[in-house]
Amino acid sequence: MRRFPRRPRGLRRRAGAVRYRMRKRTAALRAAFTARFFLPLRARRGARLLYAAILDGQTVNLHARLPRGARLPERAEILLKRGRVRWRTDARVYEGPDGQLLMDAAVLLGTEVGGAPVTDGRWKLGLRLRDGRRTRSCALLLVEPPVPYEGPTKPMEQSAATGAKHRISRSFAGSARVVTRSARPSAEVLKIHIDHAGITVDFRLLGPGDELPWMEFIASGRTLETDVDEVAPDVIRAVVPLDQMPPRGKGVDQWDVVACFGNGDRLRVGRRLHDVRNPARVFAMKQLAITPEGLAPMIVQPRYTPAGNLRITCTPMPEAH
Known part of the structure:
Protein backbone atom coordinates (compact mmCIF):
# COMPACT_ATOMS: atom_id res chain seq x y z
CA MET A 1 0.00 0.00 0.00
CA ARG A 2 1.34 3.38 -1.03
CA ARG A 3 1.76 5.84 1.80
CA PHE A 4 1.58 9.54 1.19
CA PRO A 5 3.96 11.76 3.12
CA ARG A 6 2.46 13.76 5.95
CA ARG A 7 2.56 17.52 5.79
CA PRO A 8 5.25 19.14 7.95
CA ARG A 9 4.11 20.26 11.38
CA GLY A 10 4.66 23.91 10.49
CA LEU A 11 2.30 23.62 7.51
CA ARG A 12 -0.36 21.97 9.68
CA ARG A 13 -0.13 24.81 12.20
CA ARG A 14 -0.43 27.44 9.47
CA ALA A 15 -3.39 25.62 7.93
CA GLY A 16 -5.09 25.46 11.34
CA ALA A 17 -4.48 29.18 11.86
CA VAL A 18 -6.02 29.96 8.46
CA ARG A 19 -9.10 27.86 9.26
CA TYR A 20 -9.44 29.60 12.64
CA SER A 182 -22.26 15.25 26.81
CA ALA A 183 -19.52 14.69 29.35
CA ARG A 184 -16.29 13.32 28.00
CA PRO A 185 -14.64 10.52 30.01
CA SER A 186 -12.65 12.06 32.86
CA ALA A 187 -11.51 11.36 36.41
CA GLU A 188 -12.28 14.18 38.84
CA VAL A 189 -10.46 14.47 42.19
CA LEU A 190 -12.71 14.70 45.25
CA LYS A 191 -10.26 14.46 48.14
CA ILE A 192 -6.55 13.86 48.85
CA HIS A 193 -5.16 12.65 52.17
CA ILE A 194 -1.48 12.16 53.06
CA ASP A 195 -0.04 10.51 56.15
CA HIS A 196 3.11 8.61 56.96
CA ALA A 197 1.65 5.41 55.53
CA GLY A 198 0.78 6.69 52.08
CA ILE A 199 -1.30 8.86 49.78
CA THR A 200 -5.07 8.35 49.42
CA VAL A 201 -6.83 9.81 46.39
CA ASP A 202 -10.63 9.82 46.16
CA PHE A 203 -12.07 10.60 42.73
CA ARG A 204 -15.11 9.96 40.55
CA LEU A 205 -15.47 8.98 36.94
CA LEU A 206 -17.51 11.04 34.49
CA GLY A 207 -18.72 10.05 31.06
CA PRO A 208 -19.82 6.70 29.62
CA GLY A 209 -18.74 3.37 31.05
CA ASP A 210 -19.02 1.68 34.44
CA GLU A 211 -15.79 -0.35 34.54
CA LEU A 212 -13.54 0.15 37.54
CA PRO A 213 -9.98 1.06 36.56
CA TRP A 214 -6.65 0.35 38.17
CA MET A 215 -4.30 3.22 38.99
CA GLU A 216 -0.78 4.01 37.87
CA PHE A 217 1.46 6.50 39.64
CA ILE A 218 4.10 7.42 37.08
CA ALA A 219 7.41 9.22 37.57
CA SER A 220 10.52 9.35 35.42
CA GLY A 221 11.47 5.72 34.77
CA ARG A 222 9.11 4.33 37.43
CA THR A 223 5.51 3.13 37.48
CA LEU A 224 3.54 2.00 40.53
CA GLU A 225 0.31 0.07 39.97
CA THR A 226 -2.45 -0.20 42.55
CA ASP A 227 -6.03 -1.45 42.63
CA VAL A 228 -8.98 0.75 43.58
CA ASP A 229 -12.02 0.38 45.84
CA GLU A 230 -15.49 1.87 45.41
CA VAL A 231 -16.00 3.33 48.89
CA ALA A 232 -19.33 5.09 48.13
CA PRO A 233 -21.65 5.52 45.15
CA ASP A 234 -19.56 7.14 42.41
CA VAL A 235 -16.55 7.52 44.74
CA ILE A 236 -13.40 5.53 43.93
CA ARG A 237 -10.35 5.35 46.18
CA ALA A 238 -6.73 4.62 45.33
CA VAL A 239 -3.97 4.23 47.95
CA VAL A 240 -0.24 4.11 47.28
CA PRO A 241 2.41 3.60 50.02
CA LEU A 242 4.93 6.42 50.33
CA ASP A 243 7.79 4.01 50.99
CA GLN A 244 7.56 3.13 47.26
CA MET A 245 7.94 6.77 46.17
CA PRO A 246 11.28 8.00 47.62
CA PRO A 247 13.12 10.52 45.43
CA ARG A 248 16.23 9.26 43.73
CA GLY A 249 19.37 11.04 44.82
CA LYS A 250 19.11 14.82 45.19
CA GLY A 251 16.54 15.19 42.41
CA VAL A 252 12.82 15.86 42.56
CA ASP A 253 10.39 13.15 41.48
CA GLN A 254 7.07 14.27 40.02
CA TRP A 255 4.37 11.60 40.03
CA ASP A 256 1.41 11.75 37.66
CA VAL A 257 -1.77 9.81 38.50
CA VAL A 258 -3.51 7.88 35.72
CA ALA A 259 -6.67 5.76 35.71
CA CYS A 260 -6.24 2.77 33.37
CA PHE A 261 -8.99 0.63 31.83
CA GLY A 262 -9.09 -2.82 30.27
CA ASN A 263 -9.97 -1.42 26.82
CA GLY A 264 -6.73 0.57 26.75
CA ASP A 265 -8.17 3.95 27.77
CA ARG A 266 -6.10 6.07 30.13
CA LEU A 267 -7.39 9.12 32.01
CA ARG A 268 -5.26 11.64 33.84
CA VAL A 269 -6.72 12.21 37.29
CA GLY A 270 -7.23 15.90 38.03
CA ARG A 271 -9.56 18.69 39.01
CA ARG A 272 -11.35 20.53 36.21
CA LEU A 273 -14.96 21.07 37.34
CA HIS A 274 -14.49 24.46 38.97
CA ASP A 275 -15.02 28.16 38.28
CA VAL A 276 -11.65 29.63 39.32
CA ARG A 277 -9.18 31.14 36.88
CA ASN A 278 -6.04 30.09 38.78
CA PRO A 279 -6.67 26.58 40.16
CA ALA A 280 -3.01 26.02 41.03
CA ARG A 281 -3.16 28.93 43.49
CA VAL A 282 -6.73 28.51 44.79
CA PHE A 283 -6.49 24.74 45.27
CA ALA A 284 -2.92 24.83 46.59
CA MET A 285 -2.16 22.10 49.13
CA LYS A 286 0.40 22.21 51.93
CA GLN A 287 3.59 20.24 51.73
CA LEU A 288 4.21 17.60 54.35
CA ALA A 289 7.50 16.26 55.74
CA ILE A 290 7.36 12.45 55.78
CA THR A 291 9.83 9.84 56.99
CA PRO A 292 8.83 6.43 55.59
CA GLU A 293 10.02 3.51 57.66
CA GLY A 294 13.62 2.68 56.85
CA LEU A 295 14.03 5.60 54.43
CA ALA A 296 15.37 9.15 54.51
CA PRO A 297 12.91 11.96 55.20
CA MET A 298 11.30 13.67 52.24
CA ILE A 299 8.85 16.47 51.45
CA VAL A 300 5.60 15.46 49.76
CA GLN A 301 3.30 18.00 48.10
CA PRO A 302 0.29 17.36 45.86
CA ARG A 303 -0.53 20.10 43.36
CA TYR A 304 -2.37 20.73 40.12
CA THR A 305 -0.77 21.53 36.79
CA PRO A 306 -2.07 24.41 34.63
CA ALA A 307 -4.15 21.81 32.76
CA GLY A 308 -5.74 20.68 36.04
CA ASN A 309 -3.92 17.33 36.28
CA LEU A 310 -2.92 16.01 39.70
CA ARG A 311 0.83 15.82 40.27
CA ILE A 312 2.58 14.66 43.46
CA THR A 313 6.07 16.03 44.10
CA CYS A 314 8.54 14.13 46.29
CA THR A 315 11.68 16.05 47.31
CA PRO A 316 14.50 14.92 49.63
CA MET A 317 14.82 16.91 52.85
CA PRO A 318 17.83 19.28 52.66
CA GLU A 319 19.10 17.97 56.00
CA ALA A 320 19.22 14.47 54.51
CA HIS A 321 22.24 15.51 52.41
Missing part, protein backbone atom coordinates in the same frame (compact mmCIF):
# COMPACT_ATOMS: atom_id res chain seq x y z
CA ARG A 21 -9.29 33.07 11.02
CA MET A 22 -11.85 32.04 8.40
CA ARG A 23 -14.25 30.71 11.07
CA LYS A 24 -13.80 33.86 13.13
CA ARG A 25 -14.45 36.10 10.13
CA THR A 26 -17.49 34.07 9.09
CA ALA A 27 -18.91 34.27 12.61
CA ALA A 28 -18.38 38.06 12.66
CA LEU A 29 -20.12 38.51 9.29
CA ARG A 30 -22.99 36.30 10.38
CA ALA A 31 -23.42 38.24 13.64
CA ALA A 32 -23.42 41.55 11.76
CA PHE A 33 -26.03 40.27 9.28
CA THR A 34 -28.23 38.97 12.11
CA ALA A 35 -28.00 42.25 14.04
CA ARG A 36 -28.74 44.38 10.96
CA PHE A 37 -31.57 42.46 9.32
CA PHE A 38 -33.21 39.74 11.40
CA LEU A 39 -33.28 41.32 14.85
CA PRO A 40 -34.94 44.61 13.75
CA LEU A 41 -37.62 42.64 11.88
CA ARG A 42 -38.41 40.43 14.87
CA ALA A 43 -38.06 43.02 17.63
CA ARG A 44 -41.73 44.08 17.51
CA ARG A 45 -43.00 40.59 18.33
CA GLY A 46 -40.10 39.03 20.20
CA ALA A 47 -38.88 39.40 23.78
CA ARG A 48 -35.42 40.92 23.99
CA LEU A 49 -33.06 39.17 26.38
CA LEU A 50 -31.32 41.68 28.60
CA TYR A 51 -29.40 38.93 30.40
CA ALA A 52 -28.70 35.32 29.49
CA ALA A 53 -25.99 33.25 31.17
CA ILE A 54 -25.09 29.83 32.56
CA LEU A 55 -23.03 30.56 35.66
CA ASP A 56 -23.06 27.23 37.51
CA GLY A 57 -22.67 24.98 34.48
CA GLN A 58 -26.25 23.68 34.52
CA THR A 59 -28.77 26.52 35.11
CA VAL A 60 -29.81 28.95 32.37
CA ASN A 61 -30.61 32.35 33.90
CA LEU A 62 -32.82 34.60 31.75
CA HIS A 63 -34.06 38.18 32.05
CA ALA A 64 -35.99 39.67 29.13
CA ARG A 65 -38.12 42.66 28.17
CA LEU A 66 -41.38 41.78 26.43
CA PRO A 67 -42.44 43.68 23.31
CA ARG A 68 -44.41 46.88 23.72
CA GLY A 69 -48.15 46.35 23.87
CA ALA A 70 -47.86 42.95 25.54
CA ARG A 71 -50.39 42.30 28.31
CA LEU A 72 -49.68 40.77 31.68
CA PRO A 73 -50.45 37.03 31.24
CA GLU A 74 -52.05 34.67 33.73
CA ARG A 75 -49.16 32.28 33.29
CA ALA A 76 -45.80 32.23 31.52
CA GLU A 77 -43.53 29.33 30.57
CA ILE A 78 -40.12 28.86 29.06
CA LEU A 79 -40.18 26.27 26.28
CA LEU A 80 -37.03 24.35 25.50
CA LYS A 81 -37.31 22.27 22.34
CA ARG A 82 -35.31 20.23 19.88
CA GLY A 83 -37.03 18.16 17.22
CA ARG A 84 -40.04 16.51 18.82
CA VAL A 85 -38.76 16.88 22.38
CA ARG A 86 -40.39 19.65 24.44
CA TRP A 87 -39.63 20.81 27.98
CA ARG A 88 -41.53 23.49 29.89
CA THR A 89 -40.74 25.34 33.08
CA ASP A 90 -42.45 28.30 34.75
CA ALA A 91 -41.38 31.89 34.15
CA ARG A 92 -42.26 35.07 36.03
CA VAL A 93 -43.67 38.05 34.11
CA TYR A 94 -44.13 41.37 35.94
CA GLU A 95 -44.40 45.08 35.27
CA GLY A 96 -41.18 47.09 35.38
CA PRO A 97 -40.66 50.66 36.67
CA ASP A 98 -41.40 52.14 33.22
CA GLY A 99 -44.60 50.12 32.84
CA GLN A 100 -43.10 47.65 30.35
CA LEU A 101 -43.33 43.92 31.06
CA LEU A 102 -40.24 42.02 32.16
CA MET A 103 -39.59 38.28 32.45
CA ASP A 104 -37.33 36.26 34.77
CA ALA A 105 -36.70 32.53 34.50
CA ALA A 106 -34.23 29.81 35.43
CA VAL A 107 -33.98 26.57 33.43
CA LEU A 108 -32.22 23.61 35.04
CA LEU A 109 -30.44 21.31 32.57
CA GLY A 110 -29.97 17.56 32.97
CA THR A 111 -32.25 14.78 34.20
CA GLU A 112 -29.61 13.81 36.80
CA VAL A 113 -30.35 17.05 38.67
CA GLY A 114 -34.11 17.03 38.01
CA GLY A 115 -33.96 19.34 35.01
CA ALA A 116 -34.61 19.27 31.28
CA PRO A 117 -33.69 16.05 29.45
CA VAL A 118 -31.17 17.73 27.15
CA THR A 119 -28.97 15.66 24.86
CA ASP A 120 -26.18 16.62 22.47
CA GLY A 121 -27.23 19.36 20.05
CA ARG A 122 -28.87 22.78 19.84
CA TRP A 123 -31.99 23.47 21.92
CA LYS A 124 -34.15 26.47 21.07
CA LEU A 125 -35.48 28.70 23.86
CA GLY A 126 -38.91 30.32 23.62
CA LEU A 127 -41.50 32.06 25.81
CA ARG A 128 -45.15 30.99 25.98
CA LEU A 129 -47.80 33.30 27.46
CA ARG A 130 -51.20 31.98 28.58
CA ASP A 131 -54.48 33.86 29.18
CA GLY A 132 -57.27 31.44 29.88
CA ARG A 133 -57.46 29.24 26.80
CA ARG A 134 -55.47 31.63 24.66
CA THR A 135 -51.77 30.89 24.16
CA ARG A 136 -49.19 33.10 22.53
CA SER A 137 -45.62 32.15 21.67
CA CYS A 138 -42.88 34.74 21.84
CA ALA A 139 -39.31 34.35 20.57
CA LEU A 140 -36.44 35.09 22.96
CA LEU A 141 -34.06 37.31 20.98
CA LEU A 142 -30.40 37.32 21.95
CA VAL A 143 -29.26 40.71 20.70
CA GLU A 144 -25.86 40.61 22.39
CA PRO A 145 -24.21 37.23 23.09
CA PRO A 146 -22.99 36.80 26.69
CA VAL A 147 -19.51 38.13 27.40
CA PRO A 148 -17.32 36.41 30.06
CA TYR A 149 -16.76 38.61 33.08
CA GLU A 150 -13.39 39.40 34.60
CA GLY A 151 -12.24 38.45 38.07
CA PRO A 152 -10.84 35.49 40.04
CA THR A 153 -13.80 33.31 39.05
CA LYS A 154 -15.51 32.58 35.75
CA PRO A 155 -18.72 30.89 34.62
CA MET A 156 -18.64 27.13 35.01
CA GLU A 157 -17.92 25.50 31.65
CA GLN A 158 -19.27 22.11 32.78
CA SER A 159 -21.94 20.86 35.13
CA ALA A 160 -20.36 19.77 38.40
CA ALA A 161 -23.03 17.04 38.70
CA THR A 162 -22.91 15.53 35.22
CA GLY A 163 -19.80 16.88 33.51
CA ALA A 164 -21.87 17.93 30.48
CA LYS A 165 -21.07 21.22 28.77
CA HIS A 166 -23.77 23.81 28.11
CA ARG A 167 -23.41 27.21 26.48
CA ILE A 168 -25.76 29.89 25.16
CA SER A 169 -25.71 30.84 21.49
CA ARG A 170 -28.16 32.24 18.96
CA SER A 171 -29.60 31.08 15.68
CA PHE A 172 -29.10 32.87 12.37
CA ALA A 173 -32.44 34.61 12.97
CA GLY A 174 -31.38 35.78 16.45
CA SER A 175 -33.26 33.29 18.66
CA ALA A 176 -31.52 32.16 21.84
CA ARG A 177 -30.34 28.55 22.00
CA VAL A 178 -28.63 26.23 24.42
CA VAL A 179 -25.87 24.10 22.91
CA THR A 180 -25.20 20.89 24.85
CA ARG A 181 -22.34 18.39 24.67
